[in-house]
Amino acid sequence: MATTIRNPLLDIRRIYVEPAAAELPRGREILARFPGAERVEVESHHRIPELYGDEANVARWVRIKTEALVLGVKKSLTARPNGRSAHFIAPSTANGCAMACAYCYVPRRKGYSNPITVFANIEQILGYVERHAGRQGVMAEAGQIDPHAWVYDIGENSDCSLDATVSDNVRDLVELFGRLPNAKASFATKHVNRDLLGWEPRGRTRVRFSLMPAADSKLLDIRTSPIADRIAAIDDFVAAGYEVHVNFSPVVVRDGWLEDWAELFEQLDDALGAEARAQLAAEVIFLTHNDRLHQVNLGWHPKAEEVLWRPELQQAKRSETGGWNVRYRNGHKGRYVAALTGLIEERLPYCRIRYAF
Incomplete structure (x- = not known):
């Protein structure tokens, strides 16, 4: 039976529904969680003109994330x-987000709005993942991703902690991986959802808390859990049976950036218990930005672009979708990476750096 989970980030007033999704058990559960929402039938979840591709929606960016849901x-x-963060990207059970991080790449693909889209055919997705993992067999050689298990990222285009307030899809995946002998789930999150502490991950789900200096988070991580709350949750998630890593991401180069990261590492070191330290590892990811997202952000959050869009520090590369991605210039970026990883090794010597780029 569907349960109603309250989330201050969501006040769902309109649900765009594919008829086939409404007929599935998970679809019916989701609709039951939001009984007061208007239902709008749509032919396809990714072709909704009033949500996607309408430039006027920039002014309603956060409101749409709060009030709209797509099923x-x-x-x-x-x-x-x-091959970097995980061995495989699993079929998504959701995309989009109610949070509004200024650097998020998902809006580049969707246009001018990206509320949560949740997929109702969870049984089909679970079956596919289980069969795929079964075909992999035992992992023969350890690597930086994991020494023993095939790792599947289950939240590439969404935040699973937040998705769990909309449906039971994430819990179903965590339970699936909890019984797979050779595979492990993984997802990054900026939302502390303590309801997940009551689940049974059995060490087969890796939660990667994304962290950055509080000053950057206040400017760029709109509507996310405070950095202090994310750090405070790590020990609790480890105790609940999750593997917990950290993502130092995105790393934004600005005046005083390295000093602020040193302060973050000190906060993290002060908060972690022995069990969390013993299993901690990190991914380090420097900012990649995009010209189309830059234009979107200028319409709703121009202050963010003062640190994200730095042509004097960045170089451009044509993206797969035809736009331009920008990243820190060759040569300069190598020095930035070396400085930050050296700081991690000094301040958090027990934290293995899985990769940095």
């Missing part, structure tokens, strides 16, 4: 090879 069916089920 669809995931048509294409594939596990894409990854």
Whole structure:
């Protein structure tokens, strides 16, 4: 039976529904969680003109994230090879987000709005993932991703902690990986959802709390859990049976950036208990920005662009979607990476750096 989970980030007033999704058990559960919401039937979850591609929506960016929900069916089920953060990207059970991080890449693909889209065909997705993991067999060689298990990222285009307030899809995935002998789930999050502490991950789900200096988070991590809350949750999630890593991401170069990261590392070191330290590892990811997202942000959060869009520090590369991605210039970036990883090794010597780029 569906339960109603209250979340201050969501006040769902309109649900765009594919008819096929409304007929599935998970679809019916989700609709039951928001009984007062208007239902708008749509042919396809990714073709909704009043949400996607309408430039006027920039002014309503956060309001749309708060009030709209899309309910669809995931048509294409594939596990894409990854090789850096995970071995595979699992078929998504949701995309979009109610949070509004200024650097998020998902809006680049969707246009001018990206509320949560949740997929109702969870049984089909679970079956695919289980069969795919079964075909991998035992992992023969340890690597930086994991020494023993095939790792599947289950939240590439959404935040699973937040998705769990909308449906039971994430819990179903955590329970699935809890019984798979050779595979592990993984997702990054900026939202502390303590309801997850009551689940049974059995050490088979890796939660990666994304962290950055509080000054950057206040400017760029709009509507997310405070950095202090994320750090405070780490020990509790480890005690509940999760593997917990950290993502130092995105790293934004600005005046005083390295000093502020040193302060963050000190806060983290002060907060962690022995069990959390013993299993801690980090991903370090420097900012990649995009010209199209830059234009979107100028319409709703121009202050963020003062630190995200730095042509004097960045170089451009044509993206797969035809726009331009910008990242810190070659040569300069190498020095930035070396400075930050050296600081991690000094301040958090027990934290293994899985990769940095």
